[in-house]
Amino acid sequence: MNLAMIQAAATRLQGHARHTPLLSAPLLDRIAGRRILVKAECLQWTGSFKFRGGWAAVSALPVGTKGVIAYSSGNHAQGVALAASRHGLSCVILMPSDAPKVKIANTRAYGAEVVLYDRAGDDRDALGSTIAEERGLVLIKPFDNAEVIAGQGSIGLEIAQDFEDDAQVLTCCGGGGMTAGVALALEGRMLVRPCEPEGFDDTARSLISGQRERNAALSGSICDAIVTPSPGELTFPILQRLCGTGLVVTDDEVQRAMALAFEHLRIVIEPGGAVALAAALFRPELPDTVIAVASGGNVDSALFAQVLSRYGA
Structure with a gap:
């Protein structure tokens, strides 16, 4: 992995991915x-940064590729499904049966075949490998894929283009694909810090111990989009080399961040996509300026209504 790969992915993304804005609000700052x-x-x-990695990976496949397979709780699923559809490729997505209904529905709407599995009891890696081999499909992992990391890194290139002052960049972190890509893109410019939900802080603990730690559970957080077993094999060495210490937030803080983002910025953020903003809002040890990546907005309407009812103004 290097900056040249990220720049190449960003070139392939031109005209396909949106250059997303940097938003601010005085009352959030206060x-x-x-x-x-x-x-x-x-x-x-597709409502999340995962489209960048999906497009980068699919667009780099050799001519003659039959189709692709991916596994995801929903955001990587949608990104790969849309990218595969626009490239005329078949697509199979493995999704946990407890994934938000809106993510399952949207993945199917983008043309993918969805195969549901039990998050706690099934081995998704083994299941994905079996289907890929049987059908002759290329497996696109959600974070342990160099082209996916490169595509996510285009976020960092945009941040560097749009903001020239000093700041720490906070990223929502599951397996570390976006965090690693952004850190590579911003190397020598800005410090990147991974943010995770309480109880699922495998990256923060891994950065302290120097080895890949695992979470004791694979479910139980409102932040389903970034609940992963451990940091990726490809991503963790990058995180070790380039990232600052991890930040951990509670589900309560995440929901407060979701409500505040809607109230002051008028954007919808899903729980897993609001973790970095929660850290920016509620962690006192941060510097005077931070950039929080709101990584996704694919939240079930019923859950979002509950969050606004409980935490909104």
């Missing part, structure tokens, strides 16, 4: 006691 800029990837195609 609540946090610092300047906050929000990179609104919730406005990206």
Whole structure:
């Protein structure tokens, strides 16, 4: 992985991915006691940054590729499904049966065949490998794929283009694909820090111990989009080399961040996509200026209504 790969992916993304804005609101700054800029990837195609990695990986496949397979709780699923559809490729997506209904429905709407599995009991890696071999499909992993990481890294290139001052960049982190890509894109420019939900802070713990730690559970957080077993094999060495210490937030703080983003920025962020903003708002140890990546907005309407009812103004 290097900057040249990210730049090449960004070139292939031109005309296909949206250059998302950096948003701000004085009242958010007042609540946090610092300047906050929000990179609104919730406005990206398919509602999350995952479209970047999906397009980058699919567009790099050799001519003659029959189709692709991916596994995801929903955002990577939609990104790969739309990219495969626009390239005329068949697509199979493995999704946990407890994934938000809107993500399952949208993945099917983008033309993918959805295969549901039990998040706690099934081995998705083994299942994905079996289907890929039987059908002759190329497996596109959600974060342990160099082209996916490169595509996500285009977020960092846009941040560098749109903001020239000093800031720390906070990213929502599951397996670390976006965090690794952004850190590579911003190497020597801005420090990137991964943000995770309480109880699923495998990256934060791994950065402390120096080895890939695992979460004790694979479910139980409202932040389904970034609940992963452990940091990726490809991503963790990059995180070790380039990232600052991890930040951990509670589900309560995440939901408060979702409500505040809607109230002051008028954007919809899903729980897993609001973790970085929650850290920006509620962690006192951060510097005067931070950029929080709002990584996705694919939240079930019923859950979002509950969050606004409980935490809104």
